[in-house]
Amino acid sequence: MSTETKRLVVGPFNRVEGDLEVRLDVADGEVRQAFVNSPLFRGFERILEGRDPRDALVIAPRICGICSVSQSHAAALALAGLEGIAPTDNGRVATNLILATENVADHLTHFHVFFMPDFARAIYEDRPWFATAARRFKAAQGESVRRALATRATLLHVMGLLAGRWPHTLAIQPGGVAKGADARDQMRLIATLGAVRADLEERLYGAPLERVAEIADVAELEAWRQAGPDGDFRLFLEIAADLDLARLGRAHDRFLSYGAYALDEGRLYTGGTFANGRAKGLDPAAITEDHSFARMEGREAPHPPFEGSTFPDGADETGYTWCKAPRLSGLPFETGAFARQVVAGHPLARDLAAREGANVRARVVGRLVETARTLIAMEGWVRQLHPGAPWCAQGAMPQSGRAFGLTEAARGALGHWMVVEKGRIARYQIIAPTTWNFSPRDAVGQPGPLETALVGAPIRQGETTPVSVQHIVRSFDPCMVCTVH
């Protein structure tokens, strides 16, 4: 065996949102060290400075075309904090529906369009499941890929009905939503969600959504793989077992969620952290960003986001990415659908976390379970809309103040921190989910979650764009345009 270390630079990485490059140090057929580079800097935080605070609702969503509603929601929450208002009941429920629609659409896009096509690649021709995977998941052509895109387009009719359009709606406001629904809207929403449910139950799960949502532990998941209903979910479980995806891509097993979907009695998915087998609350004041290996000025100390800065340093040689390194109490955290379900206490997610931690299989299972749970909740929310009751509370913007907005995008915890002075945005800092997950190293050398997850990934003979690396990267559902914004 050779112990010579080789360097691989992998990119452009397609079927992720935005642009990504990964530098790998490889020896003895596996990854020894990984360095994650977000090669696109636009500077949205600086673009927002000096504007009317309400303009954040126009500018911030345009950070990202795949999670524009999450960005809009975080901005609206920060504005609501500044104005000291809360949304009306209708506004809250409609916002949940709009946000959940985007998140479910993202999960569907990720699984079918981004993640699964890798198993239809020629490298897996000798596997027993290959013919099925190729038929259903060949990039852009597979039966399931095309069906899923049609279902996604149908699902996004919720946006046409409640938000005007997607992406980049202005419908979500600090006090609720800009458009009320009437009785016919409510019936159209029921019909739309019903069509989505029918397709997912027929094709993706082969079973009612409720059965998926109720899978309680790893043993039940294994039973589904062996004798469950035929569907793409089971196909994935078979592939995952054959390729041992549960042993691929483990990071720090520290999970973060801000909590998602405000209800009367709290949140559908409660927020907080989960690490070392324990769930804890979250103190946003413990969040900082480290610039040590980002191509950013301000390396001398970690930055609490209200005091954060974004001054790119293009001449810097130590930095290897435009991405900053977010830390909670000095530690890197993983965020995303699996993290959200673990923090929220879903029994299967907790069992997976306890037995094998986060990995390629767990992250995908987390998304597919969450998809089912969220759609069920959405059907209930449609029935909670009350035509005739108010949709949008009104507030007034103060001349100065500071507030943050924390929400969940499909791929995890998203926060906006806004400081207003003399009626203008004086400072705006954004920490996106992929900034957490694809963080570079920090001042004490701790790698980010993906950098850790890639260590040990097997490299086949002659591979320059290792397929195991692709599975691990895509298991996070990265959104690179959000990462650096």
Place this chain on the structure above:
Amino acid sequence: MSTLAREPFTVLWLQSGGCGGCTMSLLCAEAPDLAATLASANIRFLWHPTLSEETGDEAIALFEAVLAGEVRLDALCIEGALLRGPNGTGRFHTLAGTDTATIDWARRLAAVAEHVVAVGTCAAYGGVTAAGVNPADACGLQYDGRRPGGALGAAFRSRSGLPVVNVAGCPTHPNWVTETLMLLASDLMRAEDLDSYGRPRFYADHLVHHGCPRNEYYEYKASAEKMSDLGCMMEHLGCLGTQAHADCNTRLWNGEGSCTRGGHACINCTAPEFEEPGHAFLETPKIGGIPVGLPTDMPKAWFIALSSLAKAATPDRLRRNATADHVLTPPAVRDIRKR
């Protein structure tokens, strides 16, 4: 017209300083869906960052083959602004795996492409990526805001002789993109089919105002005063639908939506420099109570005269409903025998 006998119309799609939203919107194409639409016109993506199997080295090899003339490129589609910073190096966006600025890739590929298409307002004019202090020194392919120039220069013409086709919009409607590609593939787009900002006239010769369901409120100047009101959003809430070039209210989005149908202002996102309106987006700037920006083609004096007349004649039904979030007073039901 048979397209089967011909070679496929090949498209290479790159993303630079944008949000990917135009691609996400493209995947919303319906009736028929994207794959069926492209197949019907014999259009084939050589590579698309969201849809293709090839990644890393395989993708770069394909780009090189195009540059070497081994693979014919009918249309280069660029989504997202082109980044010139820092200091003219373009290194705020290097194409992953190549250590080369994406703006350089775009320039080299544009030189060999039969057509060049800017997908979205960022690629066309710079868009939101160029807003504020423009930290990345972003511009469009052939415009820098309203000024001709940009990454390729004002004089650029692709091999077909056309300037960059600017499918502006933030994001673009899926069908604006597919119809543009279909027209190019069918050799049916001429320079005169583009408007003065390079936008395809098939959608830019319309106004967002056309087909807006709030037109009755507009006619009587019955105005919304706050978000979620039903009235016309032009007078107070910053709506530019009467000036914005697009067919959003007749073509519709995501089934049956549009910005004004979603209860919020049209911010004129198909226009260069829409990102800097000079006022808050959701507020109408006024002088002496009169909106500064008036409808396209409308002399100011007429607008003032007509709007004061219209206001005096506003039916009570519209006056009441305009500032409510649901219909308080429905249209009267008349006895149909009394016509």
